[in-house]
Amino acid sequence: MDELDRVARPIDERLGKVAEVSGLTLLDDGGLALIVDVPDLLQHIREGSGYLAGVPGQTGAAAPLAETEAAVAQVLVVEDSVTVREVERHFLGQAGYQVTTAVNGVDGLNKAKAGEHGILITDIDMPRMNGIELIRTLRGMDRFRNLPIIVVSYKDRAEDRDKALEAGADRYVTKSEFDTGAMPALVAQLLAEGRSLTP
Numbered sequence: 001m002d003e004l005d006r007v008a009r010p011i012d013e014r015l016g017k018v019a020e021v022s023g024l025t026l027l028d029d030g031g032l033a034l035i036v037d038v039p040d041l042l043q044h045i046r047e048g049s050g051y052l053a054g055v056p057g058q059t060g061a062a063a064p065l066a067e068t069e070a071a072v073a074q075v076l077v078v079e080d081s082v083t084v085r086e087v088e089r090h091f092l093g094q095a096g097y098q099v100t101t102a103v104n105g106v107d108g109l110n111k112a113k114a115g116e117h118g119i120l121i122t123d124i125d126m127p128r129m130n131g132i133e134l135i136r137t138l139r140g141m142d143r144f145r146n147l148p149i150i151v152v153s154y155k156d157r158a159e160d161r162d163k164a165l166e167a168g169a170d171r172y173v174t175k176s177e178f179d180t181g182a183m184p185a186l187v188a189q190l191l192a193e194g195r196s197l198t199p
Contacts, residue, residue: 008035021090024083034090073191074098074115078108078122078134079152084175088121088152088183095184105129109137112144118191124153124164132167139168148190152178 008023023035075097079085089099100115102108106128112120120138124131131151138144149171151164156174164172170190173183 021087024086034086073118073187074100075187076100076102076108076112076115076117076120078102078105078120078126078131080104080123080126084123084152092184092187095187097184097187105131105134108134112138112147117147119148119150119187121150121152121187124151124155124160132163135164135167135169148187150186150190 008025010023021034025033025035027033075092077085077088077092077099079088079101080103085101085103089101092099100111100117102111104126105122108120108122109129111117122131122134126134129137131153135149135151138147138149149169151169151172152175153160153164153172154175155161156176161172171186173186
C-alpha cells in the first residue's frame, strides 16, 4: 500500500462531531477522502454500537444488514457542498445503503429520473435548481409522489422548514443537528413506513 503525505482539513464545524472521522484531505484527482478517527473507531468497536449509537430505541450492536431495508435500498443524495456530500455518502454507504450523489438540483433530477431510488436526501441552496424546486418538480410526477424526501440544510428558521415541508419534503434536518448515527435510522424509518404524510 502506498503512503502519501496529505494536508488534513477539519470537517465543517456546522456538521458538529462526525462519528469516527477526524477530518478530510484532498486527493490528486480532486476527490475527497475522509480521515479515520482511530480512537473513536476503536471505542465504537469495543462498545459494539455500530452506526446506530445514540439513536432512541437502538442499543448494542446494529442488526445485521441482511435483515434490514439498508441491505438493498438505494439513496440519492443531492448536495452541492463536496464536504457534506462526501460525509453523507460515506456514512450511508457504511450503513449498507447504495448511494448515488448529485452535485445540484438539475443533476439530482436527472439521476432521480434515470434511477430507481428508494429515498432522496437534498440540500436547499444549490446552483441551477434549488432543493425546493427539485422537490416540487418531483412531486409533480406520478412516479415520485410517494418518494420519501429528507432535507438537510444549514437554514434553521421556521419559515425555511415550513417552505420545504409545504413543497413536499417528509423531514427537515438542519446540518447543525446532523448526526451520522441518526440519519441511517431516519432513512430506514421512512423506507419502512413509506412516505410520511406529516412532518
